[in-house]
Amino acid sequence: MKPELTKLFAHLKKDYKIIAPVKKTRGIFLSRINDPKKVCFSAELTKNTFKEFLFPKKQTLFNFQGDKLIEPANSSYPKQAIFGISIIDLRALLVYEQVFRHDPYYQNYRNNSLIIGYLSLASTDQTFGIFEERLEEDTLEHLEFDVFALATPAGIHFFSGSSKGRQALIGAGIENFENIEYVGPVRESGLDPLMMANYKKVKNSFERHRLVWEELGRRCLACGKCSLVCPTCFCFASDQVFGQTKRTGRKTRRWDTCFYSEFSRVAGGHKFLDTIAKRIYFWYEHKFVRIPDEFSIPGCVGCGRCIAVCPVAIDLRQTLKDLAQPPKTMKQLVKK
Ligand code: SF4
Ligand code: SF4
Incomplete structure (x- = not known):
């Protein structure tokens, strides 16, 4: 050593x-x-x-x-x-x-x-x-x-x-x-150009590239592995665990992911993300649109761990390439 x-x-x-x-x-x-x-x-x-x-x-x-x-x-x-x-x-x-x-x-x-x-x-x-x-x-x-x-x-x-x-x-x-003095996450030269390029590809693309998202929704197993290994995923669920009476207990939190069907369930049982296509889009949107919007930094650092673990070989590099193209027909996507 x-x-x-x-x-x-x-x-x-x-x-x-x-x-x-x-x-x-x-x-x-x-x-x-x-x-x-x-x-x-x-x-x-x-x-x-x-x-x-x-x-x-x-x-x-x-x-x-x-x-x-x-x-x-x-x-x-x-x-x-x-x-x-x-x-x-x-x-x-x-x-x-x-x-x-x-x-x-x-x-x-x-x-x-x-x-x-x-x-x-x-x-x-x-x-x-x-x-x-x-x-x-x-x-x-x-x-x-x-x-x-x-x-x-x-x-x-x-x-x-x-x-x-x-x-x-x-x-x-x-x-x-x-x-080294930390001067904040954003470089003097301005916002990360790659982040901005990916932002434009993903933002509001659910309708524009509906077939890309539907195809991903068809392939994705919603296993959540990509999210669990991702170093920028941070969503969690909270639970109240009661003791012998409802007056005692503990509040816990555990990792959660938007790929799970219960993730978006709200009071009354409605789920906003009721299809896998919506959930996978929500995940990309969080990384490539909402985090840059909120913090001016990329929500995906390009580590590739999600690609390595995906059991059905979904690769965000390919998705970003597909989103950069003019919208395709389902026939073209299936042939790929
Ligand atoms: S490549 Fe991006 S989305 Fe995939 S695990 Fe790494 S940071 Fe997360
Ligand atoms: S690892 Fe692949 S199959 Fe599993 S949720 Fe992520 S994209 Fe879908």
Whole structure:
């Protein structure tokens, strides 16, 4: 292992649980480690992402007894150092940082976590994701992280992105690092041109490209796998679990996805998204239209995980290409 990272891990282990990429039979996964020798430094995209560590699949928000709310103690939020987050996943983290900016439960996880980005220039692939974006001079200024480690042939170059990150580096005896000041998610050159191009393709396309969406609706199994692996999907459902009486119990939340048929059910039983075609359009619209509208950042970072897991080979690159074409007939689409 690189000596600078050995120092960092040895220091972090005193205060944090360490989560890092580990090679397993089915790929590289972010996993809890006790032995830093297990860390995989290939800088390939991990199968899972930061999201399960900052926004657990299921969590208790609070307990209640009559009118009294009992919040979980701060100690129930783990102190965790999440190492090995790629540039592309740091872009996805920006979505969480915007959406959950005022969500105390997310913030409790985030405040107890040290986010450590990682990129290896020795890696054969220095492009990121399916939209082929590269590391540029100002990339780090537009990302939120605590520490970033750039592996170069000459050794590790460290960057700090927060005071927590600076403290961790100094505590580990690493004094040679660069401070990066976060200046917001949007570059000086303006809105991401690729985001805007995809925005135009998807916006209001349900009627215009009805056959594209109907064909996708016919193929899609509504299994939700794409959404569960997606580092920018953040929808959840809340439940109230009652104790022996209705005056005691707990409020929980769990991951949910707009692909599930119950997702859009409202009081009275009506479902707004009553076909799979509507649900898949809603998913694309959320990523390519509503998130850019609300936060000026892409809701899809192009990691390709949704493509890798889809059992019926639905590929958003193809969908975006189809939406860029003049509307097609059903016959043309089926022949493809
Ligand atoms: S490529 Fe797929 S999984 Fe990755 S961010 Fe975009 S929608 Fe999500
Ligand atoms: S993984 Fe594929 S089949 Fe499953 S919900 Fe997503 S698009 Fe549909």
